[in-house]
Amino acid sequence: MTSGTVTNGTFYARGNLASFNGTLMDCPVDAVCGYIRLSGSTFNETADFTDLGAATGTGAGGCTFNGDVTITHTGTLTYFTLANTTGDTFNGNVTFTNSSNREIHIASSGATLFNGNVILNSTSSGGISIANGGGSATLATGKTISIGSSGFSADFLTLKNFTQNGSTAQTLTLTGTAVVNMIAATFGDAAALNELVADELALETHLKAVNSLYFTKLAPGDTLDDSDSSNVLEIALLPYFEGGEASFIGIGMLGLEHTPSIPQLRLRNEVPMGDIPPAPIAQLTTIYPNPTSDFFYVKTEGVKVEKLEIYDARIKLLITIEKNIVGSAISVNYKPGVYGVKLYLITGEVKWFKLVIV
Known part of the structure; x- marks a missing residue:
């Protein structure tokens, strides 16, 4: 058929040649012919084409298939x-x-779009090639390319210049002598993959930043300066999908889960000589013996400790104690290493200590 529109019923094509050239098929198509050519036509319903191999069927392309094919x-x-x-x-x-x-x-030239699922079968020595003649093929997000019920048991399945958008898992199970040949094929949206990689790098960067400050500043008993506090606060305020575990660690380091603002303990402001304020109560708080092998004590200068937490080197919470903290032996039946002890004072201050278990 050259041009024209067909509606109603089912269009049956039989004989030596079925050529669809610039036609609008607004009905189901069932074509079983010696060879078939598909050029510049639109198929709005289901279309079934069987080429009996009487001659080479070469279609120019430019067709739109709106139903299953x-x-x-x-x-x-x-x-x-x-x-x-x-x-x-x-x-x-x-x-x-x-x-x-x-x-x-398939997709010999130009850009072919698969907005539905693609199913492939090959049971003889012919094989199937996609975009092997200089064209390209793109599989839409959420769609799959797979092997059908007849299987793919012979010759090559060639995927060249084939791109899968999105990240849907794909499975191609070939049997017998069949081989997959991929040339410049991309599975997974490159932009999406790059974004995932960037996210992973950001999560790792945030975690390294807070861990570094913990072990270089807080664990040895030092405090965060203004710059440190600002950096940690930025991470602490990130949503979890951007900051990951580092967000929670940052919140803990700043005491934000306990008080609505950064405790004064965490800030080291410049003060003029001769005008140095009294040491905060938290600076008069300590733990001993340190190092230890089995237990330690908490000592404070007349201030109540509301809660004690012990963390491992990966900042994983191991235990929380909320009663009988000061003056009582705190058991530490852990493997030798460096641990973090976090004290919550009734004043709202939060104090970290490095605890070495030997």
Whole structure:
């Protein structure tokens, strides 16, 4: 058919050649012919094409398939070619089956779009190639390319210039002598993958930053200066998907889970000589013996400790104690190493100590 519109019923094509050139098929199509050519046509319903291999079926492409499509290639010594000049668009699912000893060429030229699922079968020595003639093919986000119920047991499945958008897992299970040949094929949206990699790097960077400050400043008993506090606060205020575990560690380091603002203990402001204020109560708080092998005590100057937490070197909370803290032996039945002890004072101050267990 050259141009024209077909509506109502089902369009059956039989004989030596079925050529669809600039036609609008507004009805289901069932074509079983010696060879088939698909060029510049629109198929709004299901379309089933079976090429019997009487001659090479070469379609120029530029077709739009809005319903599910099946394309079957049989016979000997002839090829079946799609999109020889312009890419096709498949908006429904499409199934390709080759039982011939010559290939099915899909997306030979131009850019072919698969907006539905792609199902492949090959049971003879012909095989199937996608975009092996200089074209390209793109699989839409959330869609799959897979092997059908007839299997793919012979020859090559060639995927060249094939791109999968999105990150849906794909499974291609070939059997017998079949081989997958991938050339410049990309599975997974490059932009999405890059974003995931960037996110992972950011999470690692944040975690390294807070851990570094913990072990270089807080654990040895030092305090954070203004710059340190600002950096940790930025991380603490990030949503979890951006800051990850570092957000929670930052909140703990700043005491924000206990008080609505950064405790004064965490800030080291410049003060003029001769005008040095009294040491905060937290600076008069300590733990001993340190190092220890089995227990330690908490000593304070007349201030109540509301809660004590012990963390391992990865800032993982090991235990929380809320009663009988000051003056009582705190048991530490842990492996030798460096640990963090966090004290919450009734004044709202939070104090970290490095505890060495030997």
